[in-house]
Amino acid sequence: MIEHQLRADGKDAWLRTTKVPLFDENGDVIGILCTQEDVTDRVESEEALRKSEQKYRTLAEQSLQGLTIISDHGFVYVNSAFAEMVGRPVDDLMGLEPEQVWDIFHTEDREVLRRRAQAKVAGKPMPSAFECRVVLPDGSIRWLESYAQKIEFQGEDAIQTVWIDTTERWKAERAIRTEKDRANLYLDLMGHDIRQQLQVIMNSATLLRTATDEHVRSSFFGIIEDAVQRCSRLIEEVRATEYLMTLPLTRRSLLNALQNCVNALSVYSLNVQFHNELTVDDAEIMADGFLELLLTNVISNAIEHNRNPERHVWIVLEERNDAFVVSVADNGPGIGDKRKKELFDMTRRYGGVGLHQSNQIIEKYGGMISVSDRVEGKPEQGARFELWFPKNANGL
Secondary structure, eight states: OEEEEEOTTSOEEEEEEEEEEEEOTTSOEEEEEEEEEEOHHHHHHHHHHHHHHHHHHHHHHHOSSEEEEEETTEEEEEOHHHHHHHTSOHHHHHTOOGGGGGGGBOHHHHHHHHHHHHHHHTTOOOOSEEEEEEEOTTSOEEEEEEEEEEEEETTEEEEEEEEEEOHHHHHHHHHHHHHHHHHHHHHHIIIIIHHHHHHHHHHHHHHHHHOOOHHHHHHHHHHHHHHHHHHHHHHHHHHTTTTTTTSOOEEEEHHHHHHHHHHHHHHHOTTEEEEEEEOOSOOEEEEOTTHHHHHHHHHHHHHHTOOOSSEEEEEEEEEETTEEEEEEEESSSOOOHHHHHHHTOTTTTTTHHHHHHHHHHHHHTTOEEEEEESSTTOGGGOEEEEEEEETTOOOO
């Protein structure tokens, strides 16, 4: 037992006392053997450590920032702020198996976070700050900025991380970026597309003045009319998403929206065979009234750029981990690797107004759009666009 004693100088002392009975040859107890060891330093160290840990936990629980400690055993400490950030009780997080810890993070960030943790434990140089996404139980996404460092916890190497919720900042930055993209789009349209059509109108009007043949004059009138209509369509296409950032998100069925778009387009699309593989009974997401415009833009893109006599469009809706994915593939001319990288460069608008709008819409939903080959490594056999929608995302 550990016993307390008061020394002659008035200071506390702690002794580890061991007592065992002594027996004679008949088995009778004839005395007690007592040994004592001064363990004052160890007891005081343990008490100081206990007070230090208690102070750390008190400060950590009062912190508005998330705090975690992760070891080979999973979460060995989680404060209330982090639990609130990820939408899970502290006890549930502490009960996760080591591999389950990474499931709370976005699928695209998990491996990066895992490699960073391994590098930190190994003592390799690594920037402490990193921004990542967590997926809440309802499918919504939250952005967190993390600051990690290697520590020793209960005699083992561990990673202590401070987490800051940057979701509101990310929203604001995204809104600013969207407005900037829209402004650049207007400037681009006026400086290139509309200016080009105005030049067509001016040239045709100049030639019209000197034309005497009625057939030629009628031809110039037709060119001017087409150019005016083209300008009008460009303006309407851009204005279609004028209220994109102010329209609230509600729960929408991705399956119903996709079926309605395909049905509507199939009526007007001649010589196009649609191959639908909708493997999800219902795919509920957070979206707005622009969901149909997004789907229509991508499907129309697969139809309009295909000059084959027999045009095929493959549409797949499937569930992948914490997301629903819509895949739209075609048997058109395909897209080269260099072009793929440029397609969603919003500063250059290589992909046209439709893809520009599609990218803005799906970003509002917290998703993303990507392009690849329909047949991997064979771009000449058509392109595949994938739309990634988080499950029940709350407008991120």
